[in-house]
Amino acid sequence: MLKTKKSKILVLFLLLFLFLGASFVFAQKSLEVTYPKIPGALTPITTKTALPDYIRYIFQLSLFVGALIAFGSFIYGGVRYLISGGSPSAQKDAQSQMSAGILGLIILISAYLILNTINPQLVAFEVSLPPGAPTGPSAPGPPKIKAASYVEIPLGGLIENLWGKSDSSPYKPADCYLFNENGDAIAGSLATRDRLGCIKGLSDAIKIKGKKLKEPVEELQKLYDCQNCCRDCCKNVCNWAKCSEICELDEATGNWKNCNSSNPLANLYCEGTKNEGCWENCGVYPSCENKGMVREYYYQECPANSCEFFQECKCLNCGFESSEIPRTNCICIKKDAEGKPVCCNPDDPSKPYEDILVRALIDKNLLEEGEEDPYPNISDIKTALKELRLKLGLFPLTEEMEKNKKICCPGDTCPPAEEIGITECFLKNPDTKDLIKKILVGEPVDSQKLKTILGIKSVMKYLIEGDLLSTDKNLAKTMLRNLDLLKNEVAINEIAWMGTTADPTDQWIELYNNSKENIDLSNWKLAVKNKFEINLSGTIPAQGFYLLENNENTVSDITANLIYSGNLSDSGETLLLYDEFGNLVEEVNCGSSWFAGDFVSKTSMERMNPQGESSEEENWGSNYSIKVGQERKGDYISGKDRNDNPVYGTPKNPNSIGMGIIPYPDFNSLVNEMRGKLQSEETLREKLILVLRNDENLERMLKSEEALKNILVGDDTRLRNLLSIREVLQILLEEEENLNLLIADPHAKEVIKEILIRTGDWKTPDDEEAEWAELLDNLDETRTNLKLINDFQRDLLWVLDASDLMRLCQEDPISYDQLRIPELANIKIEEVPEWKNIEREVPWIEGFDPAIFYCHKPLW
Numbered sequence: 001m002l003k004t005k006k007s008k009i010l011v012l013f014l015l016l017f018l019f020l021g022a023s024f025v026f027a028q029k030s031l032e033v034t035y036p037k038i039p040g041a042l043t044p045i046t047t048k049t050a051l052p053d054y055i056r057y058i059f060q061l062s063l064f065v066g067a068l069i070a071f072g073s074f075i076y077g078g079v080r081y082l083i084s085g086g087s088p089s090a091q092k093d094a095q096s097q098m099s100a101g102i103l104g105l106i107i108l109i110s111a112y113l114i115l116n117t118i119n120p121q122l123v124a125f126e127v128s129l130p131p132g133a134p135t136g137p138s139a140p141g142p143p144k145i146k147a148a149s150y151v152e153i154p155l156g157g158l159i160e161n162l163w164g165k166s167d168s169s170p171y172k173p174a175d176c177y178l179f180n181e182n183g184d185a186i187a188g189s190l191a192t193r194d195r196l197g198c199i200k201g202l203s204d205a206i207k208i209k210g211k212k213l214k215e216p217v218e219e220l221q222k223l224y225d226c227q228n229c230c231r232d233c234c235k236n237v238c239n240w241a242k243c244s245e246i247c248e249l250d251e252a253t254g255n256w257k258n259c260n261s262s263n264p265l266a267n268l269y270c271e272g273t274k275n276e277g278c279w280e281n282c283g284v285y286p287s288c289e290n291k292g293m294v295r296e297y298y299y300q301e302c303p304a305n306s307c308e309f310f311q312e313c314k315c316l317n318c319g320f321e322s323s324e325i326p327r328t329n330c331i332c333i334k335k336d337a338e339g340k341p342v343c344c345n346p347d348d349p350s351k352p353y354e355d356i357l358v359r360a361l362i363d364k365n366l367l368e369e370g371e372e373d374p375y376p377n378i379s380d381i382k383t384a385l386k387e388l389r390l391k392l393g394l395f396p397l398t399e400e401m402e403k404n405k406k407i408c409c410p411g412d413t414c415p416p417a418e419e420i421g422i423t424e425c426f427l428k429n430p431d432t433k434d435l436i437k438k439i440l441v442g443e444p445v446d447s448q449k450l451k452t453i454l455g456i457k458s459v460m461k462y463l464i465e466g467d468l469l470s471t472d473k474n475l476a477k478t479m480l481r482n483l484d485l486l487k488n489e490v491a492i493n494e495i496a497w498m499g500t501t502a503d504p505t506d507q508w509i510e511l512y513n514n515s516k517e518n519i520d521l522s523n524w525k526l527a528v529k530n531k532f533e534i535n536l537s538g539t540i541p542a543q544g545f546y547l548l549e550n551n552e553n554t555v556s557d558i559t560a561n562l563i564y565s566g567n568l569s570d571s572g573e574t575l576l577l578y579d580e581f582g583n584l585v586e587e588v589n590c591g592s593s594w595f596a597g598d599f600v601s602k603t604s605m606e607r608m609n610p611q612g613e614s615s616e617e618e619n620w621g622s623n624y625s626i627k628v629g630q631e632r633k634g635d636y637i638s639g640k641d642r643n644d645n646p647v648y649g650t651p652k653n654p655n656s657i658g659m660g661i662i663p664y665p666d667f668n669s670l671v672n673e674m675r676g677k678l679q680s681e682e683t684l685r686e687k688l689i690l691v692l693r694n695d696e697n698l699e700r701m702l703k704s705e706e707a708l709k710n711i712l713v714g715d716d717t718r719l720r721n722l723l724s725i726r727e728v729l730q731i732l733l734e735e736e737e738n739l740n741l742l743i744a745d746p747h748a749k750e751v752i753k754e755i756l757i758r759t760g761d762w763k764t765p766d767d768e769e770a771e772w773a774e775l776l777d778n779l780d781e782t783r784t785n786l787k788l789i790n791d792f793q794r795d796l797l798w799v800l801d802a803s804d805l806m807r808l809c810q811e812d813p814i815s816y817d818q819l820r821i822p823e824l825a826n827i828k829i830e831e832v833p834e835w836k837n838i839e840r841e842v843p844w845i846e847g848f849d850p851a852i853f854y855c856h857k858p859l860w
Contacts, residue, residue: 063108063112066104066108067105067108069104070101070102070104070105070108071101071105072101073097073098073100073101073104074097074098074101074102074105075101076097076101077094077095077096077097077098077099077100077101078094078098080093080094080097081094081095081098149687149828149829149830150828150829150830151690151805151829151830151832152829152830152831152832152835153802153805153806153832154802154835154838154839155799155802155803155806157835157838157839158795158798158799158802158835158838159799160172160839161795161798161838161839162792162795162796162798162799163196164194164195164196171194171195171196171197172194172195172196173192173193173194173195174192174193174194174195174198174788174791175190175191175192175193175198175784175787175788176190176191176193176195176197176198176201176202176784176785176788177189177190177201177781177784177785178201179201179202179204179205179208181208182208183204183205183206183207183208183209183212183387183391184205185205185778185781190780190781190784195788195791195792198788199788199792202785202788202789205391206388206391206392209384209387209388209391210388212383212384212387212388213384213385213388216384238279238280238281238282238289239279239280239281240277240278240279240280241261241263241266241270241277241278241279241280242276242277243256243259243269243270243273243275243276243277243278244256244276244277246259246260246261246266246267246270247259247260247267247270247271254274255272255273255274256270256271256272256273256274256275257271257272259271261280263280263281265278265280265289265290266278266280266290268290269290278290278291279291386771386774391785392782392785394733394734394739394756394782394783394786395782395785395786395789396755396756397733397752397755397756398726398729398730398733398786398790400422400755401422401423401723401729401755402724402725402726402729404421404422404423404424404720404724405421405422406419406420406421406422407419407420407421407422407425407751407754407755408754409424409425409428409751409754410425410747410750410751410753410754411750421720422751422755423719423720423723423724424716424720425751426723426747426748426751427716427719427720428747429747429748431745431747432745432747432748432751433716433719435741435742435745435748436713436719436723436732436742437713437719439731439732439738439741439742440453440712440713440722440728440731440732441453441708441709441712441713445705445706445708445709447702447705450702450705450708450709450712451698451702452731453712453722453728453731454692454693454698454701454708455693455698455833455834456725456727456728457689457693457834458725458726458727459712459722459725459727459728460688460689460692460693461685461689462721462722462725463711464678464685464688464689464692465685466721467675467678468711468718469701469711470671470674470675471707471711472704472707472708472711473581473667474581474583474700474701474703474704474707475701475704475707475708476667476671476674477579477581477583478583478692478697478700478701479674479688479692480670480671480674482687482688482691482692482697483674483677483684483687483688485670485673485674485677486664486670487514487586487611488514488577488585488586488610488611488614489513489514489515489519489585489664489667490511490512490513490514490519490521490524490540490546490577490579490585491511491512491514491577491586491607491610491611491614492509492510492511492526492575492577492586492588492607492614493510493511493512493545493606493607493610493655494509494510494604494605494606494607494649494650494651494655495509495510495568495575495588495594495597495604495605496508496509496597496602496604496605496647496649496651497568497569497570497573497594497597497605498570498597498598498599498602498603498604499602500554500555500602500641500642500645500647501602501641501643501645501646501648502641502642502643502645503551503641503642504599504602505550505551505567506549506550506551506554506641506642507549507550507551507554507567507568508547508548508549508550508554508555508560508649508651509526509547509548509575510545510546510547510548510650510651510652511526511540511545511546511547511548511577512543512544512545512546512607512610513540513541513542513543513544513545513546514543514610514611514661514663514664515542515543515663515664515665515666515667516542516543516663516664516665516666517542517666517667518539518540518541518542519539519540519542520538520539520580521536521537521538521539521540521546521580522536522537522538522580523535523536523580524536524577524578524579524580525577525578525582526548526575526576526577526578527575527576527577527578528566528568528573528574528575528576529573529574529575529576529591531566531573532564532565532566534548534562534564534566536562537562538561538562540561542663543663545651545652545653546561546562547559547560547561547562547651547652548560548561548562548563548564549562549563549564550563550564550565550566550567551563553642554641554642555639555640555641555647555651556639556640556641556642556644557639557640558638558639558651558652570599571593572590572591572592572593572594573590573591573594574587574588574589574590574591575587575588575590581700581703581704582703583700583703586614587614587615588614588615589615595617595620595621596617596620596621596622597622597623598622598626601626601648602647602648603622603623603625603626603648603649604622604623604647604648604649604650605620605621605622606620606621606622606623606649606650606655606656606657606658607619607620607655607658608620608621608655608657608658608659609658609659609661610658610661611661621657622657623636623637623648623649623650623655623656623657624636624656624657625637625648625656626648633646633648634646636650636656637649637650637656638650638651638652638653639651639652690830690832690833691830693833693834694831694833695833730790733783733786734783734786734787734790736783739779739783743776753768753772756775757771757772757775798834798835801832
């Protein structure tokens with residue numbers, strides 16, 4: 001009993017001795033203590049110490065205390081052995097005491113060795129750190145897994161947008177006219193109606209106008225068939241003998257000579273002439289023999305017996321009752337009411353035959369008074385064509401401009417070989433070209449016009465595939481960011497919001513250059529949200545630092561790059577960094593409280609990965625000096641304050657808690673890398689065509705207005721390419737103000753008249769002006785019809801695009817809202833910009849949302 005009591009007293013004595021050096025005192029903050037220091041162990045010094053560090057400290061303290069107890073037990077046993085006085089029992093007890101101490105030490109050492117073998121970090125007394133602040137990146141940090149991007153397909157909404165919301169009226173509304181039984185618009189009938197009914201009404205009106213055209217065309221076809229009976233008779237029964245094959249050319253005169261055909265008539269026809277050739281070997285149709293392919297052959301020199309070869313058009317009885325002279329040069333036009341053939345020029349057999357194609361262009365106004373139109377079908381066709389053009393209105397203009405059909409530009413006299421495209425004709429006049437540029441992009445540049453143009457999918461595809469955007473730095477940076485090739489070339493790297501030991505208002509901020517090239521910070525801006533802005537200047541070196549101080553000599557021994565005015569709040573701020581174009585590079589959102597740093601110890605807030613998320617708390621921490629004793633703090637800090645106290649941060653030096661990163665290449669190398677990827681990877685091109693049209697990216701791109709103007713309309717080639725895109729033409733022609741500007745331009749007016757009215761020598765100026773005036777009178781109707789057709793076509797193409805996207809899905813699309821699908825919670829949903837106003841919800845189906853589909857296939 002006495003021995004047990006003595007042992008307890010000894011253990012109590014040893015524990016009291018152990019903790020005598022540990023003075024427990026209250027620190028400046030409540031509930032903090034000064035923990036006993038253990039040789040080789042990291043001692044917790046603030047509540048900022050992480051829980052794993054506390055556990056490590058307790059483990060290390062336990063090892064230390066256990067070793068002391070075992071060693072003390074061994075010493076105590078030795079003392080007892082010395083004072084045993086030769087007593088066998090006392091010596092035996094002392095030996096047992098010493099053995100127990102040795103056994104305890106062995107157990108502790110064994111436990112340490114076993115844990116060290118499993119994982120040395122389990123028994124590490126201190127994290128292995130370099131003796132000073134890091135001087136460079138050690139190894140790249142682990143890449144952050146990016147969320148997969150999926151496309152949103154509001155198929156139900158697109159179908160509703162095309163047809164309407166229900167199986168009965170009202171359908172989708174549209175502005176349109178009503179039409180009478182002749183297919184003409186009823187005056188004053190323009191109103192908003194069901195679009196399906198509008199489409200049907202316009203279709204019926206066009207059908208009526210088309211029928212009026214069909215009947216005279218069929219009659220004209222019969223006339224042509226009859227004409228061809230004589231025009232082609234020799235061609236179908238004879239061989240064509242070329243003079244060049246049977247004769248030699250007399251270079252002096254240009255005539256044929258020494259003709260040696262087996263057919264003497266052919267020799268006779270070619271010899272001494274410049275004729276191309278003649279018909280021969282015509283068999284039972286000698287009337288064609290030795291005839292040349294000249295105008296007379298077609299219309300006058302095709303006798304009746306030759307026409308007998310064609311049974312549909314016989315000219316045997318084509319003479320005149322008053323004449324005894326048989327008609328051998330007759331051409332059948334058509335049959336009269338009694339079925340008899342009516343010949344050309346029946347009143348004057350000696351009058352030359354008139355080419356029907358020329359005669360068809362003669363206007364009724366040219367007929368003499370009382371003279372009947374000999375070709376009423378031709379006149380009917382012209383009238384029907386004019387009415388149909390008025391009904392279709394500007395639609396043919398859009399179609400032919402899109403195809404850039406060749407025409408003889410107004411004011412030119414040109415053969416077909418010298419005709420030019422409609423677009424070239426418009427741009428031929430400098431004033432008209434400037435007007436078109438002004439309509440499309442404005443003069444000066446109109447941001448809203450540019451935004452409208454860039455929002456067109458076909459335009460963005462043209463710009464991406466033509467590599468036109470990468471020529472401007474701001475546009476190229478926007479592309480690089482969206483392809484994840486460049487995030488933030490400059491980072492907000494360290495913030496001393498707590499000030500320094502000398503003065504808590506002496507604050508400083510550090511920027512870091514994430515790239516391999518020097519960056520000019522002129523026109524860059526660092527803003528403290530809703531408080532003040534700092535205009536940056538100078539250069540930040542490659543992989544180097546830029547120090548901002550709010551008071552001179554805040555860091556006395558390190559030169560600041562810029563002194564600014566303003567103070568950061570101790571409770572938190574939001575910092576915003578903008579590049580030279582005014583685009584947000586990154587945001588540190590500590591509006592509610594700072595992510596790290598300590599006011600009491602004046603320890604700075606450092607960023608771990610300068611390429612990581614700037615507003616993620618996990619990417620920030622306090623300077624490591626806060627975790628070590630005073631004797632080690634100097635290893636993780638740099639700089640002195642105005643009173644020569646240490647600055648507990650790393651101004652213009654690598655962060656004490658920073659991780660190694662791979663810097664971005666220089667900007668030109670990044671652009672070249674991007675070009676290579678876009679050229680070889682179709683999915684990346686699709687991504688840019690989609691995402692660059694969202695509002696955020698359009699706002700970024702519009703910071704380069706002049707560059708965009710040059711890219712779109714800077715020269716004739718680019719302007720022609722732009723005008724080949726249908727949606728751009730619709731901007732010119734569908735908007736009333738724009739079309740009126742075009743019509744008011746003299747040159748543009750003549751081009752439009754040439755396309756829509758088909759002006760030519762056969763029309764008098766009065767005829768042209770009358771038809772043009774009629775077109776202008778119907779301009780509101782034609783513009784309304786054009787918009788109705790184009791809007792319906794656009795909505796139909798949207799449904800087809802959605803169908804194509806769904807067919808490319810690797811799995812069946814999901815037809816529920818993403819918020820109701822847990823497995824889709826962390827993915828990124830991309831919205832097709834032109835579909836942003838499409839309704840997503842179908843309210844009458846509770847719990848389901850069939851209007852939205854998500855492909856089970858990442859877009860990129």
